[in-house]
Amino acid sequence: MAKAKSIFFCQNCGFEASKWMGQCPGCHEWNTFAEEPVTVSSAKTVSGISRKPAEPVKITAVTVGETARISTGIGELDRVLGGGIVTGSLVLVGGDPGIGKSTLLLQTCRNLAAAGRKVLYVSGEESLQQIKMRAERMGEFSENLLLLCETNVADIREVIQRLMPEIVIIDSIQTMYNETVSSAPGSVSQVRETTGALMQIAKTLNITVFIVGHVTKEGVVAGPRVLEHMVDTVLYFEGERNAVYRILRGVKNRFGSTNEIGVFEMRGSGLTEVENPSEYMLSGKPEGASGSIVACSMEGTRPVLIEVQALISRSTLAYPRRTAAGTDLNRVNLLLAVLEKRAGLQLSNCDAYINIAGGIRMQEPAIDLGIVLAVISSSRDIPIDEKTMAFGEVGLSGEVRAVSMTEQRVQEAKKLGFETVILPEVCKKQARRIEGIRLIGVRTVRDAMQAISGRY
Numbered sequence: 001m002a003k004a005k006s007i008f009f010c011q012n013c014g015f016e017a018s019k020w021m022g023q024c025p026g027c028h029e030w031n032t033f034a035e036e037p038v039t040v041s042s043a044k045t046v047s048g049i050s051r052k053p054a055e056p057v058k059i060t061a062v063t064v065g066e067t068a069r070i071s072t073g074i075g076e077l078d079r080v081l082g083g084g085i086v087t088g089s090l091v092l093v094g095g096d097p098g099i100g101k102s103t104l105l106l107q108t109c110r111n112l113a114a115a116g117r118k119v120l121y122v123s124g125e126e127s128l129q130q131i132k133m134r135a136e137r138m139g140e141f142s143e144n145l146l147l148l149c150e151t152n153v154a155d156i157r158e159v160i161q162r163l164m165p166e167i168v169i170i171d172s173i174q175t176m177y178n179e180t181v182s183s184a185p186g187s188v189s190q191v192r193e194t195t196g197a198l199m200q201i202a203k204t205l206n207i208t209v210f211i212v213g214h215v216t217k218e219g220v221v222a223g224p225r226v227l228e229h230m231v232d233t234v235l236y237f238e239g240e241r242n243a244v245y246r247i248l249r250g251v252k253n254r255f256g257s258t259n260e261i262g263v264f265e266m267r268g269s270g271l272t273e274v275e276n277p278s279e280y281m282l283s284g285k286p287e288g289a290s291g292s293i294v295a296c297s298m299e300g301t302r303p304v305l306i307e308v309q310a311l312i313s314r315s316t317l318a319y320p321r322r323t324a325a326g327t328d329l330n331r332v333n334l335l336l337a338v339l340e341k342r343a344g345l346q347l348s349n350c351d352a353y354i355n356i357a358g359g360i361r362m363q364e365p366a367i368d369l370g371i372v373l374a375v376i377s378s379s380r381d382i383p384i385d386e387k388t389m390a391f392g393e394v395g396l397s398g399e400v401r402a403v404s405m406t407e408q409r410v411q412e413a414k415k416l417g418f419e420t421v422i423l424p425e426v427c428k429k430q431a432r433r434i435e436g437i438r439l440i441g442v443r444t445v446r447d448a449m450q451a452i453s454g455r456y
Contacts, residue, residue, distance in 0.1 A: 008033045009188040014227075036183040070166075070208070073111025076264060076273045077104070079300075080235060080248050082256015085167070088206040089255065090199050092173075092228065094213040095237030100246055100264070100271055101212050102126075104237070105169050106135060107270050108210075112167055113144035120165040124151040124175030138270045151185065153178050153197045160201055170198060172212040173227075195230050228252060239359060245280065246271065247360060260300035278305035278416060281358040287386050291378030294418070295370025296391040296409040297362045303405070303412040305389065307357040308367060310374035315351040326356025327371070328363060335371055335394060342398030343445045345379055366403040368394035369422065369448060376449050384452055389413040390422040398445045406430040410437060422451060 008017045011034050015026035020033050069084030078084045081091075095101045109119045123131055128147055135141055146163065150156050153176055160168060170176065176194040177185040184190065195211065202209045211231065228234050234252040239245055248262035263274040274280060282305060286292055291310045296303055315321065324332040332354050339345045354371060356362055369392035377384050391409055393401040402424050403409075410431040413421055418437065425441035432439070442448045 006035050008035050011188065014188050014192070034188075036187055036189050070112070070117070071115075072108045073115065074104075074108060074273060075275070076248065076262030077108065079302075080250045080253075080256075080260045080262045081233065082250075082253055082260075085208050086232070086255045087166075087208055088202055089208050089232040090202045090230070091208070091210045091233040091235065092213055092231040093210060093235045093237065094215050096215055099237045099239060100266060101237050102171055103134070103270055104248070104264070105171065105210055105212065106131070107138060109145050109167070109169060110135075110138060110141055113142035116144065117167065118144050118146070118163070118165040119167045119169070120146045120148060120160065120163060121169045121171070122148045122150060122156055123171045124149070125172060137268065151175050151177055153194050157197065157201060160205065160207065164205070164207075166207065168201075168207055168209045170209065170211045172214060173198075174214050191227060195227055199230055238361070245274065245359060257300045259298070260302070261304075277360075278303070278412065281306050281360065282416070285357070285386060288383050290381045290383045291374050293370050293373045293377065293384045294386075294389045294413075295367045296389060296412065297364045297367050298405050298409070301408075303409050304360075304362075305412060305416060306360060306362060306367070306370075308370040308374045309355040309357055310371065310378045311353040311355075312347065312350050312375060312378040315349055317351075320347075320349060321351045321353075323352070324354045326359070326361050327354060327367065331365075331368070332371065334396070335368060336375065338394060338396060338398055339372060339375060339445060343376070343449055345376065347375075347379065350379070364403075365393040366391045366409075368392065369400055369424075369442075372445055373422070373448055373452060377452060380453070382452055385420065387417065387419040388422065389418045389420070390448075392422075392424040392427070392442070394445060400424045400442050400444060400448065402426045407434065410434050410439070413437065422448065 008020050010024040010026060010032045013024060013027040015024050023030050024032050068087055070087065071084045072078055093101050093105065109121055113119050128149055131147055148159060173191055173195060174186040177190050178193045178197060181189050181193050198209050198211065201207060232254045236249050236251055238247045238249060244266050246264045246266060248264065250258045250260050252258060263277040264271040265274055282294060285307050293308055294305055295308045296305050322329065322333055336347050336352055340347050369390045372394055373384065373390050391403060393403055395401055406423065406427040407430060410421055411434060414434060414437045420438045420440060422440045422442060425443045428439050428441035440451055442451060
């Protein structure tokens with residue numbers, strides 16, 4: 001017999017408690033607990049798939065072969081996935097509404113079906129006619145792509161077991177429900193149980209499953225935090241809805257790097273790959289204007305050149321304003337304090353606005369030197385040559401510290417036509433073998449200030 005009971009879940013982070021609480025111990029948010037009935041079954045099956053008790057195996061008896069990967073036909077997506085789709089993996093794709101999640105996965109289905117692979121697209125939000133209308137804008141589709149409009153996980157499991165497709169798309173997890181759970185679709189219990197059922201399908205039948213997840217206003221996937229722990233890969237689709245460029249970022253990946261990004265351009269016919277994002281990041285860069293410099297950040301194995309802009313102006317407020325777009329505001333405040341203490345710049349009575357042009361967000365410390373030089377340029381109204389690029393981490397003592405992959409950064413700058421690179425002195429000898437570009441090594445922020453004040 002099944003025993004019914006009620007459990008309280010935090011709607012923000014998924015923390016579970018036996019009684020209601022005013023403040024969540026997990027995320028410290030107030031009034032987020034909701035009561036949901038939970039049914040505990042004594043069945044010996046998990047997610048409707050019968051299984052035998054597992055037996056332990058000696059680690060020396062386990063053989064590891066080459067992991068077979070399936071190409072999606074989209075180079076940027078393959079890069080973020082670590083080289084392609086791993087058979088039997090569970091992938092979560094999150095992003096804001098209308099950002100292009102369904103469009104990207106439908107294009108992936110088109111390429112996989114054209115390659116002769118059987119693909120099942122399960123939609124709980126759109127009808128068959130709506131999916132067909134969206135597909136007609138992308139071009140011709142193969143008969144290997146099968147569509148299903150269903151929200152019951154038990155029925156979806158039966159269809160998968162009967163058809164045995166190689167790839168399954170679930171759009172979206174918030175619309176799916178499990179009959180054994182009495183709460184409404186999209187609730188904490190439903191999202192957790194349906195994801196567990198899909199995980200059993202992926203691992204037991206060796207089928208790759210893509211799950212589309214909605215995000216909250218904070219930008220994280222809606223539902224319990226355990227959802228991200230259950231899946232093998234978590235991908236976030238970022239970008240402004242009114243902008244044409246989208247960034248696919250890997251947050252978790254058991255089969256590859258989590259630092260890779262994929263850049264796409266939204267067009268009427270769907271998403272198009274941007275193979276060289278540095279070119280579009282630097283498009284429209286002003287010439288002869290102060291407060292602007294090009295910096296380099298590594299996203300996985302790819303160097304990305306970005307324009308760092310700074311505007312320093314005298315403030316009339318008691319507390320000057322500090323604003324940062326595209327980077328961490330706390331890091332910007334730290335760098336401003338270093339400049340005031342170690343370089344003698346008077347910034348305590350000035351407003352400071354820092355912007356990473358292009359709508360991309362960068363967190364790598366290697367852009368510290370770019371931010372510092374942009375602030376110095378704007379504060380002293382000294383234009384920096386548009387053919388100059390800078391990278392390096394800045395410490396609290398004002399020292400410019402080394403960063404990794406120096407040669408790749410300098411090589412990317414040379415390829416895009418830059419003539420001068422300002423970099424940490426300790427990294428200079430690593431890039432001396434690259435000819436045709438001038439290297440200026442700096443040890444401190446004072447050296448960097450003298451470099452641009454003296455115009456090199």
